[in-house]
Amino acid sequence: MSALRDRVVLITGAGSGLGRAMALAFSRAGAIVVAADLDETAAQRVVGEIEAEAGRGLALALDVSQAESVAHAVATTVAAWGRLEILVNNAGICPLTPFPEISRAEWEHVLAVNLTGVFLCAQAAFPHLCACGHGRIINIASLAGRTGGVTVGLHYVASKGGVISLTKALARLLAPWHGTANCIAPGPIETPLTAAWPDENRELLRRQIPLGRLGRPEEVAAAALYLASDAAAFVTGATLDVNGGIAML
Numbered sequence: 001m002s003a004l005r006d007r008v009v010l011i012t013g014a015g016s017g018l019g020r021a022m023a024l025a026f027s028r029a030g031a032i033v034v035a036a037d038l039d040e041t042a043a044q045r046v047v048g049e050i051e052a053e054a055g056r057g058l059a060l061a062l063d064v065s066q067a068e069s070v071a072h073a074v075a076t077t078v079a080a081w082g083r084l085e086i087l088v089n090n091a092g093i094c095p096l097t098p099f100p101e102i103s104r105a106e107w108e109h110v111l112a113v114n115l116t117g118v119f120l121c122a123q124a125a126f127p128h129l130c131a132c133g134h135g136r137i138i139n140i141a142s143l144a145g146r147t148g149g150v151t152v153g154l155h156y157v158a159s160k161g162g163v164i165s166l167t168k169a170l171a172r173l174l175a176p177w178h179g180t181a182n183c184i185a186p187g188p189i190e191t192p193l194t195a196a197w198p199d200e201n202r203e204l205l206r207r208q209i210p211l212g213r214l215g216r217p218e219e220v221a222a223a224a225l226y227l228a229s230d231a232a233a234f235v236t237g238a239t240l241d242v243n244g245g246i247a248m249l
């Protein structure tokens with residue numbers, strides 16, 4: 001219940017879907033949750049839910065692709081709570097644009113949010129994660145970054161593959177300070193992101209999942225809680241698949 005008592009966690013993209021589920025799960029485990037999102041109103045709604053359950057949280061506006069915005073989020077977190085112990089890089093976008101139609105600007109935007117955003121947040125948080133002696137980075141990658149993807153854009157696939165490699169490098173850098181960095185690679189999960197997909201895309205995926213359904217955000221949150229916990233202190237540089245068996249890697 002209180003496996004993360006008083007740990008300070010910054011979750012990006014916390015206003016929706018997986019980020020919201022992780023924010024609630026971390027709060028229920030005793031953590032103090034900084035919920036940061038491009039959509040500040042959505043982040044505030046999630047912190048409202050946390051406070052309604054007597055949890056502690058703070059909502060922040062954040063664009064992970066902008067270094068100044070990231071620096072502000074980390075500084076505000078540390079000013080409010082005195083430390084930052086867990087960083088969850090969850091914010092992401094997933095256009096379905098077919099390969100021939102991806103413009104250079106769209107390619108760069110997806111990379112800026114999904115990959116550069118992880119780099120910027122990790123770099124800004126790093127001194128605090130080292131200082132606490134038990135820092136955690138949890139990056140939300142994707143099944144698509146492991147397998148090449150089927151229905152999603154090639155820029156998304158490339159960005160998530162990059163997140164998996166970046167996580168391994170971060171794991172090496174954090175290790176001397178007894179910190180860990182890991183990825184979760186979710187398969188298709190029921191969130192507003194996948195709800196916006198054409199029905200046939202979701203059905204195509206569902207039929208390929210041995211467990212016969214899309215995942216629930218709470219099932220990704222449970223994996224993140226494990227990676228954040230002391231129980232996972234010897235797990236680093238890993239990619240944890242939460243995908244109903246659609247790919248067994």
Ligand SMILES: NC(=O)c1ccc[n+]([C@@H]2O[C@H](COP(=O)([O-])OP(=O)(O)OC[C@H]3O[C@@H](n4cnc5c(N)ncnc54)[C@H](O)[C@@H]3O)[C@@H](O)[C@H]2O)c1
Nearest residue numbers: 013015016017018038063064091092142186188189191193
């Ligand atoms: N849902 C799935 O099936 C699935 C599968 C694999 C990986 N993922 C990954 O999980 C993460 C969350 O996905 P979701 O399904 O919850 O999506 P979602 O669209 O429901 O939520 C994403 C959140 O990120 C925020 N965001 C977008 N750009 C941002 C930016 N520049 N800075 C800060 N916040 C920003 C959005 O405002 C939104 O609140 C993403 O990285 C996604 O790629 C999702």
